[in-house]
Amino acid sequence: MSKTITYVITYENDRWVSRCPTGEVEGVGLAGSLSQLERDLAEIHAWAWPANTPGVEFVFDLPDDVAMLVAEYSHEKELAEAHTKRAAELAVKAAKVLTSHWSEPDTARVMGLSKQRVHQLKASA
Known part of the structure; x- marks a missing residue:
């Protein structure tokens, strides 16, 4: 194209x-x-x-009221995506730091994740 x-x-x-x-x-x-x-x-x-x-x-x-609603939604969606990206970055960092002190199962319990997810996060660091 x-x-x-x-x-x-x-x-x-x-x-x-x-x-x-x-x-x-x-x-x-x-x-x-x-x-x-x-x-x-x-x-x-x-x-x-x-x-x-x-x-x-x-x-x-779009009509003004609809356009405002769509704009508000788009703004909140952008914020949510930014927060999700930041949370993912912090999850990797936390998994790496915490597993340097504790086991993966204990780290998983502290972070509220499965031990498999902690292993994935640690491996991706």
Whole structure:
């Protein structure tokens, strides 16, 4: 894929509607589901640009209350992913340090993990 074409997506009259604001694709796409809309647009791209088919990207134009809720969710999801990554890093560090003093079963009990998980963490350090 050489590039990606971005579509603005709205929900109108019980259908998902796509519009290409850059004019690379004219007209409007309609579908009952986002997955169908994405498949339809990918087929149009493959037909129009067979040698170098661009990808499909969606930007959603949602009502303000929905957009705010989605933005809040996305923010919390990013925070959760960052916390999960940090917890994984600390688990490796803790398993390594604690098993240098205690057995894997005792370390597992202290950390609230299985001894197999402690062994995996220690091995990955």
